[in-house]
Amino acid sequence: MSMLSKFLTGMSFRSTTPTFEAGEEIEVYVTELDEKSGELVAQVGETRLYFENGEADIVGCRVLATVESFDDAEHRGRVTHRKTLSQGSF
Amino acid sequence: MSDTDSGDGTEIEEISGPDVEAIEFYGGRWMSVIPIGLFILWAIVQSGLFGIGDTTGLVAGMLVALIVGMFFAKGDWKNYANTIFDGMTKRVAATAVVAWLWAGMFSSTLQAGGFVGGLVWAANAADVGGTLFPAATFILAALFTTGIGTGYGAAVAFSALFFPAGILLGANPVLLFGAILSGAVFGDNLAPVSDTTIVSAVTQDADIGGVVASRFKYAVIAAILALAAYVFAGNAMAGLDISQQAQDLFVQNSEPAGLLHLISMLVVIVTAVMGRHIVEAISWGLIVAVVFNVIFDLAPLSDVLLFKVPETSAAASWAGALPVAEVVAPQNAGVTGSIYNGAAGFFPLIVLVLLIVAGSEIMIRGGGFEAIQEWLLENVATGVRKAETTMVVGTALVNSMITINTAAEIAIAPYIARIGQRYNINSYRRANILDANTSALGYIFPWGGGVLIGFATLQGLPEQYEWFTSAMIVNPVQVWPYVFHGWFLFGVFLLSALTGFGLEYTTDRKSKDVTRL
Numbered sequence: 001m002s003m004l005s006k007f008l009t010g011m012s013f014r015s016t017t018p019t020f021e022a023g024e025e026i027e028v029y030v031t032e033l034d035e036k037s038g039e040l041v042a043q044v045g046e047t048r049l050y051f052e053n054g055e056a057d058i059v060g061c062r063v064l065a066t067v068e069s070f071d072d073a074e075h076r077g078r079v080t081h082r083k084t085l086s087q088g089s090f
Numbered sequence: 091m092s093d094t095d096s097g098d099g100t101e102i103e104e105i106s107g108p109d110v111e112a113i114e115f116y117g118g119r120w121m122s123v124i125p126i127g128l129f130i131l132w133a134i135v136q137s138g139l140f141g142i143g144d145t146t147g148l149v150a151g152m153l154v155a156l157i158v159g160m161f162f163a164k165g166d167w168k169n170y171a172n173t174i175f176d177g178m179t180k181r182v183a184a185t186a187v188v189a190w191l192w193a194g195m196f197s198s199t200l201q202a203g204g205f206v207g208g209l210v211w212a213a214n215a216a217d218v219g220g221t222l223f224p225a226a227t228f229i230l231a232a233l234f235t236t237g238i239g240t241g242y243g244a245a246v247a248f249s250a251l252f253f254p255a256g257i258l259l260g261a262n263p264v265l266l267f268g269a270i271l272s273g274a275v276f277g278d279n280l281a282p283v284s285d286t287t288i289v290s291a292v293t294q295d296a297d298i299g300g301v302v303a304s305r306f307k308y309a310v311i312a313a314i315l316a317l318a319a320y321v322f323a324g325n326a327m328a329g330l331d332i333s334q335q336a337q338d339l340f341v342q343n344s345e346p347a348g349l350l351h352l353i354s355m356l357v358v359i360v361t362a363v364m365g366r367h368i369v370e371a372i373s374w375g376l377i378v379a380v381v382f383n384v385i386f387d388l389a390p391l392s393d394v395l396l397f398k399v400p401e402t403s404a405a406a407s408w409a410g411a412l413p414v415a416e417v418v419a420p421q422n423a424g425v426t427g428s429i430y431n432g433a434a435g436f437f438p439l440i441v442l443v444l445l446i447v448a449g450s451e452i453m454i455r456g457g458g459f460e461a462i463q464e465w466l467l468e469n470v471a472t473g474v475r476k477a478e479t480t481m482v483v484g485t486a487l488v489n490s491m492i493t494i495n496t497a498a499e500i501a502i503a504p505y506i507a508r509i510g511q512r513y514n515i516n517s518y519r520r521a522n523i524l525d526a527n528t529s530a531l532g533y534i535f536p537w538g539g540g541v542l543i544g545f546a547t548l549q550g551l552p553e554q555y556e557w558f559t560s561a562m563i564v565n566p567v568q569v570w571p572y573v574f575h576g577w578f579l580f581g582v583f584l585l586s587a588l589t590g591f592g593l594e595y596t597t598d599r600k601s602k603d604v605t606r607l
Contacts, residue, residue, distance in 0.1 A: 006303035014593035026597040029511040044514040045474040
């Protein structure tokens, strides 16, 4: 990232429902264990990404994941947990 | 904890250390809020009610609160005591401590080198009249604070020099004081060496250079609006008519070479934004500042570091010849200089942050933190827009109660982190929301630490200048509507939270690892 872009990044009005592409590698905090489906979920804004794998104790952790599929209309996606990077602050 | 790694990743055990032990409290998990809750109450009474801006007083408050909290813990108190140790040794506290020590040395060295004198010279050279003087003061105070990182320091320096000069030029006193406080807000928010900037970055797992670059857009929008407001109000609000020459005051305190420290300041900002470690960035800035001080005769080496060797010492016969030593009477022995004083100035705040993090750890292990967080997420922060609005208003509210803004920031930081992480709001954005509202509110309300320290300086002016009467002193209750940059910064963030302007998610870009800062 160039020096200038560090200053200019984020100069836009961001949607509450970000979209993702299949195959994309992302870093996210795992938000919760969905009570209904029993799946791990990372909520990015109002978009929900469901994990294909991973244990319950990664809730709150920052993880590396790969997007397997994404539904633009429903703002829902499926991801695979690759690596746990760190716990959340505090 | 079990191994959650899939493949060759890092194991959670390696990241977090040993399992944490929960603490049970009589009366349930909410009672674990007692240490932090009691501290906040102490801070409100001490700073808000009594008007005492003594950080060591807050240290005493936190110590008392930790002792009181212990009596509500069930079972062996060893667990409670160990939690204090665990909290104090958390990386978030250690990182802030290191950054503060470096920032303190740098800012103190810049001040020793006549940075404010350089800005006085610039104001004089620009030859602005009374109507434009508040606007010029805002710009120069903003520059000064961005260099030294402490808005409190700027409030003192500018109230002592620019305020009387502006009065003589015919500027409106209330507007002038508001402009000084606005400049303090700007620098406190943006400077990489600002204590609030450092806290905002380390508590949200973000690097300081990236945080500074990412908050530039909000700061500039608010600053442009504030500058326009000072130009407009400067024309609309009349000043006092005093038949004295401001020129003399300017000339006495003018030091054009002091402006060289703009370079020292830029060295820190540029190297930090380039991604170098903040310790390295500030060290380079410090080296440049010391070299400038010595080469351009801004301050002798003894102003940077001085050993006051007692005449009874065996080294007294030769130590006096050194540029960084002087022989003194035994009762005056010690070490001084900007490196010493700059670092020492942060000692009370360092102890305070260690104790507050310890109190937070007790609240986390006792379940109180979780209880408050659950309530917020279920009732208030129920969507990403509402979550951000809660973060903005929550930070503003805590800062309006605890008037020492760094202490308030440390207290609210865990909630900003947890609520933000729930919606995967980027660490830069979280740090920006936290710091902007901390910086802004700390200089607006009449009981704010920055306002009171500036007011205290104004009260000393009648003793310094014959023409300065007590009627010219601006009361803190008069100035709050005129801290334009503070209000605009708060407004920019409130609008940003409501509209999504500047919102970034963790998936959009990665912050550098917090260990690199």
